Amino acid sequence: MLVTPESNRKNQSLAVTFAFVTLFAFAALGFLHPLFFAGLLLGPVAYWWFRRRNVRRLHLMEQPFPTVWEGILRSRVAYFNALDEQQQDRFRQMVKIFIDETRITGIRTDVDETTRVLVAASAIIPVFNFDDWEYSGLGEVLIYPSSFNDDYRTDGDVPRNTLGMVGVGHLSGVMILSKPALLSGFDREADKDNVGIHEFAHLVDGADGAIDGIPPGIPADVARTWIEWVGKELADPPGRQSHVKPYAYTNEAEYFAVLVEYFFEAPDALKRKNPELYHMLVKMFRQDTAKFLPGITGRRPRRISRNSRCPCGSGKKFKKCCLRNASQGVPL
Numbered sequence: 001m002l003v004t005p006e007s008n009r010k011n012q013s014l015a016v017t018f019a020f021v022t023l024f025a026f027a028a029l030g031f032l033h034p035l036f037f038a039g040l041l042l043g044p045v046a047y048w049w050f051r052r053r054n055v056r057r058l059h060l061m062e063q064p065f066p067t068v069w070e071g072i073l074r075s076r077v078a079y080f081n082a083l084d085e086q087q088q089d090r091f092r093q094m095v096k097i098f099i100d101e102t103r104i105t106g107i108r109t110d111v112d113e114t115t116r117v118l119v120a121a122s123a124i125i126p127v128f129n130f131d132d133w134e135y136s137g138l139g140e141v142l143i144y145p146s147s148f149n150d151d152y153r154t155d156g157d158v159p160r161n162t163l164g165m166v167g168v169g170h171l172s173g174v175m176i177l178s179k180p181a182l183l184s185g186f187d188r189e190a191d192k193d194n195v196g197i198h199e200f201a202h203l204v205d206g207a208d209g210a211i212d213g214i215p216p217g218i219p220a221d222v223a224r225t226w227i228e229w230v231g232k233e234l235a236d237p238p239g240r241q242s243h244v245k246p247y248a249y250t251n252e253a254e255y256f257a258v259l260v261e262y263f264f265e266a267p268d269a270l271k272r273k274n275p276e277l278y279h280m281l282v283k284m285f286r287q288d289t290a291k292f293l294p295g296i297t298g299r300r301p302r303r304i305s306r307n308s309r310c311p312c313g314s315g316k317k318f319k320k321c322c323l324r325n326a327s328q329g330v331p332l
Contacts, residue, residue, distance in 0.1 A: 026042065076187070106143045197265070198260065219283060244262065
């Protein structure tokens with residue numbers, strides 16, 4: 001997602017190569033028929049085509065991070081507050097790029113800056129330590145005013161139990177999230193629930209073309225152990241006494257997504273109750289969440305005293321700095 005000096009050089013080299021090949025091909029064809037020489041104009045077009053996204057991202061990364069977004073991250077995203085300064089800079093850049101490239105649309109509800117930032121945070125948290133990750137199949141996130149049913153409706157007498165989903169069929173490339181559920185996922189303390197992270201876990205899982213509970217790119221030994229583990233769990237669900245939510249036992253994909261929520265929302269509890277399962281997720285996501293999130297997930301940043309110094313380092317009181325920006329939802 002981020003453009004590094006190395007990835008930028010590779011992209012530039014690729015763009016130059018394709019532009020040169022285009023020029024050479026049409027120049028050679030031009031000797032067969034002069035009209036082909038007009039194709040030489042496609043050389044610069046080919047260069048621009050391969051460079052356009054990188055150039056846009058580089059420009060975006062140079063822009064200052066909006067103050068209102070900073071306030072939202074500091075007051076509502078525990079994960080962000082647990083990162084060191086360098087990691088927070090990386091997180092901010094990923095937020096800017098995600099929001100710039102992903103359309104977030106309200107369906108019978110408004111989409112304020114808090115909603116946009118929390119959608120971006122949900123997307124970034126699971127893949128934060130992945131190199132060059134892209135949600136390539138995601139085109140739009142729809143925000144619903146409440147839970148919805150299987151027909152994506154929020155009205156009528158039909159039970160509405162769905163809080164989020166990754167679209168299929170005519171909604172392929174679209175994610176749907178209930179706005180109240182999205183917000184509550186970042187308000188509750190270590191409760192294992194975060195619908196945003198849950199749905200983006202499905203996208204991580206489906207990056208190889210199949211949402212089957214086995215994300216791509218994990219070590220072969222971890223994949224084997226995970227498949228065996230999940231198979232045993234689903235074959236003999238533990239029932240109400242399990243520390244894992246019952247919905248996990250629906251199928252392999254939901255087991256994975258529910259455990260990802262657990263891993264990022266209550267890592268201490270997961271590690272304590274099932275160390276083997278926890279360490280499999282550490283290897284999958286390249287993050288030891290129980291190591292850097294303790295004390296943060298159990299004590300949300302929103303409990304910072306209004307009269308305390310703002311954690312952003314401005315020297316102002318929290319109520320006159322980031323808390324004010326977040327609560328007002330100042331538009332860009």
